[in-house]
Amino acid sequence: MSQVLHTPPPTQTPVRPPTGHDLTALAARHGLSVSGARPSLPEYVRQLWARRHFITAFATAKLTAQYSQAKLGQVWQVMTPLLNAAVYYFIFGVLLGTKRHVPDYVPFLVTGVFIWTFTQSSIMAGTRAIAGNLGLVRALHFPRAALPISFALQQLQQLLFSMAALIVILLSFGVPVAASWVLAVPALVLQFTFNAGMSMIMARLGAKTPDIAQLMPFVLRTWMYVSGVMWSIDKITHSDHLPHVVTVLLQINPAAVYIDLMRFALIDSFHSSSLPPHVWVVATGWALLSGIGGFIYFWKAEETYGRG
Structure with missing residues (x-):
């Protein structure tokens, strides 16, 4: 009887928890895949193209709702850059005397403000594209690049809406309609x-570090001051007091390049001699570098958006 009581229990083999490799093999065996996994680049482009109507509709809806609470509504799309231009005219044109060195200074300034606002607003909206729409990102499955692209498209729509006011200003200050206005299309x-x-x-x-949205206004304000919005880069770079490297950096500054192209297209007194060397090549290079490089950079983190 005592022999039975003191018999040790049979030894049990411990169960080994499944490893990551085992789980991966199990998921593959049953045809499972990671939720929100990043597709290949060609497949990602195809998915994005399939949602082009959503991108357009989303951009239009955001533009319509932007000033829905204001009494003047969509009028602020034009009034905001015009008020900025009025402030810059008083400070730079009148107090600092910048207008004395630039023909057609008001059309020059207003064109610069409108084109700069397009770039500034696109970058600011893009910074919050993911972080500010986490509910949409977590609720629906779609290529996340649709959000920053739609915000850039929204700003383009706003610029086109404002171009009517810009044309009125150009005509009011004696700038004639010219064939060169067609060049505004490829520039845009x-x-x-x-x-x-x-x-x-x-x-x-911005999706990884939301605090960047607080820093960007200061970065963009500095960028604006070196982009020739209120003054002529051509006049400054032709002086002898700037180092050559500074002159080159001012001339290839992408914001300044696109502003100068629009001024050349719309203002007859802004001649080709005022443009930086190889301006169309530089503008195309910046567009390809930013457009393709930015798309690939965003795509590489596709499966991280909305997590954590």
Whole structure:
């Protein structure tokens, strides 16, 4: 009887928990895949193209709702850059005397403000594209690049809406309609490509570090001051007091390049001699670098958006 009581229990083999490799093999065996896994780049482009109607509708809806609470509504799309231009005219044109060195200073300034606002607003909207739409990102499955691209498209729509006021200002100050106005179309296409790429870059950075949205207004304000919005880069770079490297950096500054292209297209007193060397090549290069590079950079983090 005591022999039975003191018999040790049979030894049990411990159960080994499944490893990551085992779980991966099990999922593959049953045809399972990671939720929100990043597709290949060609497949990602195909998915994005399939949702082009959503991108357009989303951009239009955001534009319509932007000033829905204001009494003047969509009028603020034009009033905001015009008020900024009025402030810059008083400070730079009148107090600092910048207008004395620039023919057709008011058309020059207003064109610069409108085109700069397009880039500035696209980058700021892109910075919050993911972080500000986490509910949409977590609830629905779609290519996340649709969000920053739609915000860039929204800003393009706003610019086109504002161009009517810009044309009125140009005609009011004696700028004639010219065949060169057609050049505004390829210039805007290149700028939109650049802005969309920058919007995607900032969307990825903003999704990982939301505090970047608080820093960007200071960065963009500094960028604006060196982009020739209120003054002529051509006049400054032709002086002898600037180092050569500074002159080159001012001339290839992408924001300044697109502003100068639009001034050349719309203002007859802004001659080709005022443009930086190889301006169309530089503008195309920036558009391709930002558009393609920004798209790939955003795509590489596709499966991380909305997590954590």
